[in-house]
Amino acid sequence: MDDTALRRILQQFGLSDKEIDTYLTLLEHGEAKASTVADAAGVSKRYVYSISEKLEDRGFVSVNDHVVPTTIRANPPEEVIASLTDDIETMRPALEERYSHAAPETERFEVIKSRVTVLKRIRSLIEDAEEEVTLSIPKDNLDEVADSLRAAVDRGVLVLLVVADPDGTADLPLDGVASVVRAWTEPMPTMLTTDQRVGLVAPTEMIIRSNSGARAIAFTEPRLGPVIVGSFLGNYWPMAEEVYVAEPVTLPETYTNFRQTVFQATLHLRADTPLRARIRGRRTRGGETEDELVGRVVDVRQGLTEPANNAFPVENTLVVETDDGLVTVGGGGAFIEDFEAESVTLDVLDEAIDEE
Incomplete structure (x- = not known):
């Protein structure tokens, strides 16, 4: 390691340029009087005394003021490294605690290019839902997410489902798949929200065809979720026909x-x-x-x-x-x-x- 790299690392540990000059001079002399260090480092003797106290507190040097004149000795590098390592390890719990509180959220918006990935993501988000799911999906794809929907209903999640089905839903096994199921005879985008904060929107052609070239957008955004839910309940839900309603739960x-x-x-x-x-x-x-x-x-x-x-x-x-x-x-x-x-x-x- 050259001097430039060494100085850069010492700066990262909080040493100023003059402190680094003083410390490197002491390393070269091993032990020296303040006047000797001052001459070699190009600083005043008073400054050497002041800096030496700070370097001693950090574990870089030892000041011997029991002799006249006072001498300053550079501590062995292995001791300095051990001291710095201890300081870093001491910081670890506090850093980890703060990091867990401020860890970056999942990327707010993501473009999804694959139909397989969209359906996999739908299942994953439903499985993570704690309170509410709203979903519109083509009839032919309902089987691919039905198990995840039934599991959500079983754990007490409100599931509102619109099935896009031009031919009717008489042949679909709807029991337990949602809290309420509605069917609409018009094509509509696949829209999912869970707990009003995460979800996705995919064009109809992306779900029904494997190579449509269309793209879906997944989001993690508490401010957008209620907007999507509002669109779902305001624009699509009233247009669809109710075809299934679950039984009421046992109270309380x-x-x-x-x-x-x-x-x-x-x-x-x-x-x-x-x-x-x-x-x-x-x-x-x-x-x-x-x-x-x-x-x-x-x-x-x-x-x-x-x-x-x-x-x-x-x-x-x-x-x-x-x-x-x-x-x-x-x-x-x-x-x-x-x-x-x-x-x-x-x-x-x-x-x-x-x-x-």
């Missing part, structure tokens, strides 16, 4: 996905199940602190399953009868409702609940 259940809450409440109310809701969240007007709401669910506004009764495609609302009167409840970001829910526990209402 606690949900942080509000669409799943409204969907299950809808199914139970249609089955004449008296429902109680315990809701954590905050008032949408002047509610700065967390609050809790308990009452009977008397109505819903939704468009997830027919017949729809919401005023706009993404409206999902619980109407809850409380001791203070009727309260409307929406999900995250609610503004037209009275209450914004963070989590909801649905339970079968004991008629003696009025005593609570």
Whole structure:
């Protein structure tokens, strides 16, 4: 290693140019008086004393001030290396902790060129879903993702599925494949979102033909996910025909996905199940602190399953009868409702609940 490379490395350890000059001079002399080092390094004797204290603190040199005149000795290189190594290892836990918190996210946008890769990615994203999946896919490709969809439903994920099928879906095994399945007789892009933050969009021809030359876009973007879901529910979902609806789950259940809450409440109310809701969240007007709401669910506004009764495609609302009167409840970001829910526990209402 030449002097230039050595100086560059010493700079990386925090030594200034004059500190490096002083240290290299001491290495060449082994041990020397401050005046000798000052003359050789081209600095003042006072500066040598000042720098020597700093170099001693770093483990580079030892200052012998028990003799007159004071001498400065360069520590053996193996001791210096050992000291620097210890310093680096000491940093490791703190660096690793900070790195885990600030690790780069998955690339936000990715172009996918292969049909096989698109279908593999769809399965992978569905398998990672925790709360919600929205998916549109051609009928002929449903079998390729059906097992992943059924597993998602089994673990409590809300799955809203549109099958693009010009010929109808009578011959498709739909049981358990989704929470709600709709069929549309027009071609449509393959659109997937999971948990409203990751997903992909692929042109129809890319999925139905292996060498179409079309490209899909995968995304990891919390701000884009709700836009794709809004397009799915607003533009495609109302146009498709409902062909399957799952049975309601056994209660009690606690949900942080509000669409799943409204969907299950809808199914139970249609089955004449008296429902109680315990809701954590905050008032949408002047509610700065967390609050809790308990009452009977008397109505819903939704468009997830027919017949729809919401005023706009993404409206999902619980109407809850409380001791203070009727309260409307929406999900995250609610503004037209009275209450914004963070989590909801649905339970079968004991008629003696009025005593609570």
